Amino acid sequence: MTTTRVTVQGAAPYDVVIGRHLLGELPALLGPKVRRVLVMHPASLAATGEAVREDLTAQGYEAFAVELPDAEEQKTAQVAAFCWQVLGQADFTRSDAIVSVGGGATTDLAGFVAATWLRGIKVVHVPTTLLGMVDAAVGGKTGINTAEGKNLVGAFHPPAGVLCDLASLASLDRWDLVAGLAEVVKTGFIADPRILELVEEHHADLKDWKGADASEETWAVLAELVERSVAVKARVVGEDLTEQGLREILNYGHTFGHAVELVERYQWRHGAAVAVGMVFVAELARLAGKLPDDVVARHRAILESLGLPTSYRGDRWDQLLAAMRRDKKSRGDLLRFVVLDGVARPVRLEGPDPTLLAAAYAEVSKEPPTGAPGVSVQLG
Ligand SMILES: NC(=O)c1ccc[n+]([C@@H]2O[C@H](COP(=O)([O-])OP(=O)(O)OC[C@H]3O[C@@H](n4cnc5c(N)ncnc54)[C@H](O)[C@@H]3O)[C@@H](O)[C@H]2O)c1
């Protein structure tokens, strides 16, 4: 396949490179001054992380590696503090760099460590999940969680480059692929309807992701979905890095989705929570008289065709509401949502009546699962 480059504009423009076997591109993204590199990867990607470290060593860098806890467990102040200790003990200076190798949780944590070490050193992301490629690695939002909520501590720190090696997706669990598709579908609803058509046409093969054994056609569809999603994200963050306005559209479905993640103690995948969050906010828009029934139904149909959840237990409203109040789009006591008034027509809904919010929750509610309270499943 051909290699595609999408340039993200801003104070320091950078490239998102999409293709296969792209490690050779790393030195160019790091630039000529970098001497030491810390490769940050989760334990589950130890072999890949070590391969990247060895490759960098072979290219003349002094390369170190740090192994992180898996998934959301790494997005904590304790893990960040451990990484600062590693950087300190290895004498990392402002002309050194971090390379993240992993999913969105890793790019978020590594980006945050890079943003804070010496008040900011270079980071290059090598996302290995679909979600990381289409969303998390691009745009410079970095962060960690606190006990009170998701991504409550962080910084805007754009990378020096992003390498999306599609070959990484061969080993991805099908539920992690599908979770990444939730952000792809989000991008379709907020900005690129062709994405929705592609998912509608190919949902069965995408849902039944066969990794290395997937057909050429499925790989080609996936490549197009990555390219289209990255193009939208690049355009939005190029115009509004620090989320003064436009960038909020990328948060579609996240107000409720992040609340579900917190209530479920991060046992739900981010993409799965965002899927329910999009249905919640589509229902909210419908109840507010902004969105027609058929577009709401289209949300459910597309997400369900991929096996993503579109409902959530009905007995958690108080906790969800408390978590939504801490959403970054809130202003004082005012809850703010990104909603649609049509496909690819995002608008804001500010301070909706509490009865409207409760009614939208009722539309996505289902019976609480049987079994011990608090037991949750990963995809709803
Ligand atoms: N900063 C942003 O703009 C942004 C955007 C979207 C999401 N996010 C964040 O991204 C995170 C979710 O990202 P994610 O879905 O990639 O989750 P993740 O990073 O937890 O990765 C999911 C799982 O896939 C495994 N994995 C990673 N690469 C693999 C590979 N190639 N083969 C096999 N397994 C692999 C990981 O070890 C993990 O268990 C959340 O924390 C979310 O808040 C950030």
Ligand SMILES: O=C(O)C(=O)C[C@@H](O)[C@H](O)[C@H](O)COP(=O)(O)O
């Ligand atoms: O890049 C953005 O901006 C987004 O909102 C993308 C989201 O998919 C992503 O999950 C992001 O981390 C959420 O940001 P937050 O500001 O709500 O924590």
Ligand SMILES: [Zn+2]
């Ligand atoms: Zn997200």
